[in-house]
Amino acid sequence: MSAPAPSPLAIVDAEPLPRQEEVLTEAALAFVAELHRRFTPRRDELLARRAERRAEIARTSTLDFLPETAAVRADDSWKVAPAPAALNDRRVEITGPTDRKMTINALNSGAKVWLADFEDASAPTWENVVLGQVNLSDAYTRNIDFTDERTGKTYALRPDGELATVVMRPRGWHLNERHLTDADGTPVPGALVDFGLYFFHNAQRLLDLGKGPYFYLPKTESHLEARLWNDVFVFAQDYLGIPQGTVRATVLIETITAAYEMEEILYELRDHAAGLNAGRWDYLFSIVKNFRDGGPRFVLPDRNAVTMTAPFMRAYTELLVRTCHKRGAHAIGGMAAFIPSRRDAEVNKVAFEKVRADKDREAGDGFDGSWVAHPDLVPIAMESFDKVLGDRPHQKDRLREDVHVEAADLIAVDSLDAKPTYAGLVNAVQVGIRYIEAWLRGLGAVAIFNLMEDAATAEISRSQIWQWINAGVEFENGDRATPELARKVAAEELDAIRKEIGEEAFAAGHWQQAHDLLLQVSLDEDYADFLTLPAYEQLKG
Numbered sequence: 068m069s070a071p072a073p074s075p076l077a078i079v080d081a082e083p084l085p086r087q088e089e090v091l092t093e094a095a096l097a098f099v100a101e102l103h104r105r106f107t108p109r110r111d112e113l114l115a116r117r118a119e120r121r122a123e124i125a126r127t128s129t130l131d132f133l134p135e136t137a138a139v140r141a142d143d144s145w146k147v148a149p150a151p152a153a154l155n156d157r158r159v160e161i162t163g164p165t166d167r168k169m170t171i172n173a174l175n176s177g178a179k180v181w182l183a184d185f186e187d188a189s190a191p192t193w194e195n196v197v198l199g200q201v202n203l204s205d206a207y208t209r210n211i212d213f214t215d216e217r218t219g220k221t222y223a224l225r226p227d228g229e230l231a232t233v234v235m236r237p238r239g240w241h242l243n244e245r246h247l248t249d250a251d252g253t254p255v256p257g258a259l260v261d262f263g264l265y266f267f268h269n270a271q272r273l274l275d276l277g278k279g280p281y282f283y284l285p286k287t288e289s290h291l292e293a294r295l296w297n298d299v300f301v302f303a304q305d306y307l308g309i310p311q312g313t314v315r316a317t318v319l320i321e322t323i324t325a326a327y328e329m330e331e332i333l334y335e336l337r338d339h340a341a342g343l344n345a346g347r348w349d350y351l352f353s354i355v356k357n358f359r360d361g362g363p364r365f366v367l368p369d370r371n372a373v374t375m376t377a378p379f380m381r382a383y384t385e386l387l388v389r390t391c392h393k394r395g396a397h398a399i400g401g402m403a404a405f406i407p408s409r410r411d412a413e414v415n416k417v418a419f420e421k422v423r424a425d426k427d428r429e430a431g432d433g434f435d436g437s438w439v440a441h442p443d444l445v446p447i448a449m450e451s452f453d454k455v456l457g458d459r460p461h462q463k464d465r466l467r468e469d470v471h472v473e474a475a476d477l478i479a480v481d482s483l484d485a486k487p488t489y490a491g492l493v494n495a496v497q498v499g500i501r502y503i504e505a506w507l508r509g510l511g512a513v514a515i516f517n518l519m520e521d522a523a524t525a526e527i528s529r530s531q532i533w534q535w536i537n538a539g540v541e542f543e544n545g546d547r548a549t550p551e552l553a554r555k556v557a558a559e560e561l562d563a564i565r566k567e568i569g570e571e572a573f574a575a576g577h578w579q580q581a582h583d584l585l586l587q588v589s590l591d592e593d594y595a596d597f598l599t600l601p602a603y604e605q606l607k608g
Contacts, residue, residue, distance in 0.1 A: 156460035157436035158452035165199030192608035237261030239286030290331035321346030342397030348523035369491030400429035400437035426451035435461035440519035504581035
């Protein structure tokens with residue numbers, strides 16, 4: 068590799084951070100600048116294509132498998148690259164942001180994989196973006212510990228052989244990094260910042276540890292977006308002299324359009340593909356977003372009523388397992404978001420049984436692993452998969468040839484026998500306000516009502532409020548979903564929070580701002596593609 072030219076990127080409107088010079092080196096920024104120069108124009112074209120496709124769905128209220136890629140689906144000869152040893156057994160994966168304490172706890176959790184999250188579980192403050200990179204580099208060099216100032220408890224890494232393998236999740240294609248701009252003042256896509264800094268500093272380091280640069284790719288909407296990622300990987304490996312095929316990517320199938328292109332997504336990434344994952348809340352959010360004007364048959368009930376056993380969700384997950392195993396890829400199941408209570412053993416007992424049943428179902432369906440949000444859930448999920456897998460690292464030999472999913476099955480929302488309720492509206496408002504307030508304080512993973520919530524939760528909450536109002540839903544108590552009702556419920560929730568936490572804590576938070584932002588994205592006639600876009604404009608730091 069020849070010496071890079073000085074980076075044309077500028078750091079703007081950002082307070083200096085401790086140790087940022089270790090991450091934002093001239094060579095690393097030159098690499099990110101080259102990624103930006105080569106790939107941002109294509110990113111922009113693909114975002115425009117998303118809008119065109121959404122307009123087509125609005126016109127037709129349907130989706131189908133792509134006729135132009137039928138040959139890819141029909142060709143049984145291709146497979147993805149074999150999994151590297153460090154990613155061959157993924158039976159339990161823990162997720163969470165990259166703050167220092169979480170980095171240690173996740174690596175120590177006993178899970179096979181840690182999804183180190185720069186996306187939905189991390190509010191993209193400059194501090195989180197840069198210091199998250201510091202924490203991961205420190206973990207790989209075993210230069211990391213943490214002492215909780217409140218409790219005095221200290222945290223340190225277990226021996227290398229006991230640590231989870233890291234799969235890092237960069238931001239989605241739609242988000243920019245406002246603190247890093249080119250000579251024209253154009254911000255660099257957050258995805259290229261997160262990927263670029265991590266890959267530049269850690270690709271060789273991870274290879275030396277017997278692992279590699281592994282990634283989760285979020286919010287993908289088409290195989291063309293997967294192709295862009297693949298081209299990024301090819302270029303990055305060449306630039307740093309890393310062998311081609313070293314990168315491995317697992318794609319979250321968390322948009323309804325991607326569900327119709329699973330095979331094509333694996334095909335585009337085949338030399339770098341590791342698997343697909345079933346991301347539940349973002350998937351439901353994507354259905355609402357794309358079919359929001361499709362009439363009553365697309366109106367979702369309360370989010371807690373849409374379990375993974377709903378017929379259209381079963382179609383999605385069964386197709387994912389079949390697709391992955393047909394192509395030699397891992398199929399990774401959804402999130403168990405329960406946060407154990409330290410005070411209520413009965414709540415834990417009921418929740419643990421639900422988690423166990425969910426993970427038993429996934430393992431029985433053929434998934435090779437699944438997600439949890441808390442270390443206490445690792446043994447429960449591990450037991451479910453151990454029962455099915457035994458000593459085998461996965462069950463890719465279960466081809467699920469019994470599965471036959473038609474295009475209409477994936478969007479048969481009206482096959483679910485449940486309706487929106489007034490309590491569901493209240494919960495959507497409660498969770499929306501509480502999550503957005505924490506996000507505006509720089510927290511992306513937030514425990515609310517014993518569940519670990521992230522940005523996908525807020526997206527489904529505000530989307531359901533929007534959808535129910537625009538569909539004129541009538542609740543079981545006779546109330547009709549209207550902007551006035553949403554404002555009333557939101558005002559009541561704001562008052563309840565004030566009483567719950569006290570005036571001083573209320574004044575110190577971002578509660579009114581969160582209330583206003585939730586109502587903005589829930590009531591605006593012009594539906595915002597992502598809540599995080601207007602929220603990012605209000606995020607300090």
